[in-house]
Amino acid sequence: MLTIGTHMSIAKGIAKTAKNVVWMEANTMQIFSRNPRGSNYKVYTEKEEARFQQIRREHGFGALLAHAPYTMNLASAEDRVYEFARTVIREDVARMDALGIEYLVFHPGSHTGIGIEQGISNIIRGLDQAITGDEEITVLLETMSGKGTEIGARFEHLRSIRDGAAHPERIGICLDTCHVFAAGYDIVNDLDGVLEEFDRVLGLSLLKAVHLNDSMMPFGSHKDRHAAVGEGQIGMEALLGVMRHPVLRDLPFYLETPLDDQGHKEEIRMLRERLSCS
Known part of the structure; x- marks a missing residue:
């Protein structure tokens, strides 16, 4: 069964957001773990959490994905920025795990001049103080476009992070089609080749979401x-x-396209129709 959803605002609460997913005729969703450009987060009441869990269960939601805030930079050499990032990843792993969210994805970060190797070392240290190994949640490293000093534009960057972590079994990969295309992986003309390279460098078993x-x-x-x-x-x-590919078709797909809720509903409907006709 196709598992598809979109990025959802939870400003009105997580239960109402889940109801909106049902209205969209989606069967999964991505939410921000906290304010995407700040540090605040919502504390849900027991009643709201229970309603959220009921909706996702009754409507057969697939794996849910939380996205860490854009303000988090685990690769930074600046003490204030790095300590904020360490706090965010530690808190959000625990918070999203407690909610029963299957995945937490984050942008690996930008080294801002200290170099890829040192930036990766910082990311590993940040993950090691956040992941105990006892969680159910899996933390996903996102493939990136490689703008500026961004880490994650090469599959090798993500392998180095995971290989260096104390609990690699709790770390997977989220492939972003826009990002890998911008990074120079030709998913238009050579998707098989890109996936073969991913498998060689990382292993396709680590790919958990698109x-x-x-x-x-x-x-x-x-x-x-x-x-x-x-x-x-x-x-x-x-x-x-991408959606039809036998290696990818059973993964959950999350749309981050620049549309409103109505637009996303129509986009999901259109994709389901196009896939059903193929």
Whole structure:
């Protein structure tokens, strides 16, 4: 069964957000673990948590994904920035695990001049103080576009992070179609080759989720600008090819496209129709 959803705002509460997922005719969702550009987070009442769990259970939601805030930079050499990131990842692993969220994804971070090797070392230290190994949740490293000093544009970066972590069994990968395309992985003309490289470097068993986004920017641009499915440089047929691929089709897909709720509902309906006709 196709598992597809979109990124949802939880400003009105997690139970109401889950109800909105049902209205969209989606069967999963991605939420921010806290304010995406700040530090605050909501504390849910027992009643709201219970209602949320009831909705996801009754409607057969697939694996849910929480996204750490963009303000978190575990690769930073600046003490204040790094300590904030360490606190966020530690708290959010515990909070999302307690909610029964299956995955927590984060952008590995930007080394801002100290170099990829030192940035990766910082990320590993940050993960090691956050992941105990006793959690049910899996922390996902996101593939990135490689803008500026961003870490994660090469599969090898993600392998180095996971290989160095104390609990690699609790770490997986989220593939973002816009990001890998912008990073120079040709998912339009050579998806099989990209997946073979992913398997060689990381292992396909580590791939747990897909951010399904088109790209406003051209191949290899190293610029992260999402477009609605079929309205960018990747194109509809290539993205449908991602969803149909036997290696990927059973993974959960999360849309991060620049649309409102109604637009996302229509986008999900269109993708289901296109896939059912193939």
